[in-house]
Amino acid sequence: MATVSRGDFFRFAGLTAGAVVVSELGFDLAQATAIKRDLRIAGATESHSICPYCAVGCSLIAYTRKDASGKAQLLQIEGDPDSPVNEGRLCPKGATTMQLATSVRRVESPMYRAPGATEWQKMSWDDVLDKLAQRIKDTRDQTFVATDAKGNLVNRTEGMAFAGGAAFSSEEGYVATKVMRGLGLIYLEQQARV
Ligand code: SF4
Numbered sequence: 001m002a003t004v005s006r007g008d009f010f011r012f013a014g015l016t017a018g019a020v021v022v023s024e025l026g027f028d029l030a031q032a033t034a035i036k037r038d039l040r041i042a043g044a045t046e047s048h049s050i051c052p053y054c055a056v057g058c059s060l061i062a063y064t065r066k067d068a069s070g071k072a073q074l075l076q077i078e079g080d081p082d083s084p085v086n087e088g089r090l091c092p093k094g095a096t097t098m099q100l101a102t103s104v105r106r107v108e109s110p111m112y113r114a115p116g117a118t119e120w121q122k123m124s125w126d127d128v129l130d131k132l133a134q135r136i137k138d139t140r141d142q143t144f145v146a147t148d149a150k151g152n153l154v155n156r157t158e159g160m161a162f163a164g165g166a167a168f169s170s171e172e173g174y175v176a177t178k179v180m181r182g183l184g185l186i187y188l189e190q191q192a193r194v
Pocket of ligand 1: 051052053054055056058089090093094095
């Protein structure tokens with residue numbers, strides 16, 4: 001262990017660069033951080049994903065490990081250093097991605113509020129998808145325009161619009177556009193463009 005005089009201590013304490021301080025004291029902060037990280041994620045399963053928040057599409061690594069009951073526990077989410085997009089970095093919003101999975105305030109099932117109601121109620125995915133499909137069909141049937149005022153064949157659905165999510169890949173955006181155009185939608189937008 002390095003010997004530090006009282007004068008050295010105050011000189012070091014006056015420095016703000018922590019890495020310089022600890023290295024002069026003979027303590028390797030980088031190594032300690034690596035050891036701590038290793039202990040936390042040692043033996044964990046590494047899964048690659050993409051930040052869901054914006055169109056930059058930063059790459060993430062999620063570390064999981066199964067507990068005694070066999071259920072996967074999320075240990076850590078961090079930026080992927082091998083990604084050419086973010087090179088391991090995440091902005092403050094992306095750095096909170098783990099809370100999407102671990103927050104006690106996370107909504108875990110579809111919620112429905114009927115017209116005029118003040119309370120939300122839980123719905124199953126099957127029920128909510130059926131309701132969505134029925135509403136889409138009803139709206140399309142009611143607002144479909146076969147020909148415009150000049151008699152041109154247009155076959156469009158004017159009563160619906162579609163907005164793509166920020167985390168859409170190019171392929172997902174392509175498929176979504178094809179499906180919506182197939183329904184006759186003409187009002188399409190994409191959050192990545194905003
Ligand atoms: S980490 Fe930040 S910049 Fe990167 S995709 Fe997420 S929100 Fe966008």
